[in-house]
Amino acid sequence: MITRSVVVQSQLKQNDQPRPAGRTSVGVSFAASLTFEGVHQRFGSKDVLCGIDLSAEPGQILCLLGPSGSGKTTLLRIAAGIERQSRGRLLLNGEVMASESVFVPPEHRGVGLMFQDYALFPHMTLLKNVAFGLTGLSSSAARTAAASALERVGLSGRGDQYPHMLSGGEQQRVALARALAPRPSVLLMDEPFSGLDSRLKDTIRTDTLQILRESRATAIVVTHDAEEAMRMGDRIALLRDGRLIQTGTGRELYRDPVNLFAAGFFSELNVIEAEARGGRVVTALGPVATTRCDDGAKLTVALRLNGLRLGTGEAGVTGRVLSRRFLGGVDLFTVAVEGVDEPLRSRMRAGTVPENCRDVVVSVDPLAVIVFEKDASDR
Numbered sequence: 001m002i003t004r005s006v007v008v009q010s011q012l013k014q015n016d017q018p019r020p021a022g023r024t025s026v027g028v029s030f031a032a033s034l035t036f037e038g039v040h041q042r043f044g045s046k047d048v049l050c051g052i053d054l055s056a057e058p059g060q061i062l063c064l065l066g067p068s069g070s071g072k073t074t075l076l077r078i079a080a081g082i083e084r085q086s087r088g089r090l091l092l093n094g095e096v097m098a099s100e101s102v103f104v105p106p107e108h109r110g111v112g113l114m115f116q117d118y119a120l121f122p123h124m125t126l127l128k129n130v131a132f133g134l135t136g137l138s139s140s141a142a143r144t145a146a147a148s149a150l151e152r153v154g155l156s157g158r159g160d161q162y163p164h165m166l167s168g169g170e171q172q173r174v175a176l177a178r179a180l181a182p183r184p185s186v187l188l189m190d191e192p193f194s195g196l197d198s199r200l201k202d203t204i205r206t207d208t209l210q211i212l213r214e215s216r217a218t219a220i221v222v223t224h225d226a227e228e229a230m231r232m233g234d235r236i237a238l239l240r241d242g243r244l245i246q247t248g249t250g251r252e253l254y255r256d257p258v259n260l261f262a263a264g265f266f267s268e269l270n271v272i273e274a275e276a277r278g279g280r281v282v283t284a285l286g287p288v289a290t291t292r293c294d295d296g297a298k299l300t301v302a303l304r305l306n307g308l309r310l311g312t313g314e315a316g317v318t319g320r321v322l323s324r325r326f327l328g329g330v331d332l333f334t335v336a337v338e339g340v341d342e343p344l345r346s347r348m349r350a351g352t353v354p355e356n357c358r359d360v361v362v363s364v365d366p367l368a369v370i371v372f373e374k375d376a377s378d379r
């Protein structure tokens, strides 16, 4: 998580004159590409980022996804210019912003930054908060631009209020207005929805997405939530321990993960051992897929929970229900199956398995199966 110590003020472009009052748009940014080339970061004896090669195209929303400590925020801080990388280069529209010999300070990068805790100034009105970064404008032009930005996020007429008078969702929108008001070419957002409760999150996320699309800024959004990354990102970069594991669309990462870690980040999995036999992937649940591996090859099979079906009469192996939990739309089961060491988990549409059913027939949906060669499963 980014600390709130620095607010990056975006530099205004020469032709970025404020729009006349009454216009609804915050204004369109001149979207830029942002490229990390071989970026390495070392803190003390620890390598926190290891050779990151990654680009966000103009106007694209790129989500940095990964578990805590994977280096997402550090990458964002390097893009903002709050941190300087140990090796590698950062380019904005092909122009070097940071390298061994160059370092463009944050305020000259045209990059906006939105903090996880919004970092609004409590003693300033909303209008002043939003106008804070508009240092290149006269005070009246800054006020007009700030009012327009507040209007765009649905807070017109609230400029005289103070942050404590707003709900969490409204504060998030003020922070977004402040970040967008200087029309940055790249907007960097660190876990922008983490402070919101889950219902509000959906609405605010949808609104934010729409505002980002309208502003046409390139955006880099940090999140540790795979579903959020899929909802927001045109592309997703999955990080682990400072390394880029996979980049692609949400669909690509979900359907074709490069390893077990990537698969597990996008869905809950059962993991079982398997062997190649006669062109098939054979497990204790029976054959679950085809394979080109030689007979005897050791494989790891990942089964999504919604693809492990429990029934009473279908073909499959027998399982013993160990637990059952009602989760609203689905029932969550744990089931013991002979030949599988750990209990398997299954999500079934609520009510499809009769109550008090102890023995079930377990079968596998082929679409929910991902097979990895054993040695490659976690590279």
Ligand SMILES: Nc1ncnc2c1ncn2[C@@H]1O[C@H](COP(=O)(O)OP(=O)(O)OP(=O)(O)O)[C@@H](O)[C@H]1O
Residues within 6 Å of the ligand: 001, 002, 043, 044, 048, 066, 067, 068, 069, 070, 071, 072, 073, 074, 075, 224
């Ligand atoms: N200034 C620093 N000095 C030393 N270590 C640091 C510094 N900043 C970050 N780290 C370490 O670098 C690693 C990556 O941290 P970073 O905040 O980038 O991860 P993250 O993926 O954003 O995590 P989170 O989701 O928890 O915010 C962590 O192990 C962290 O402790």
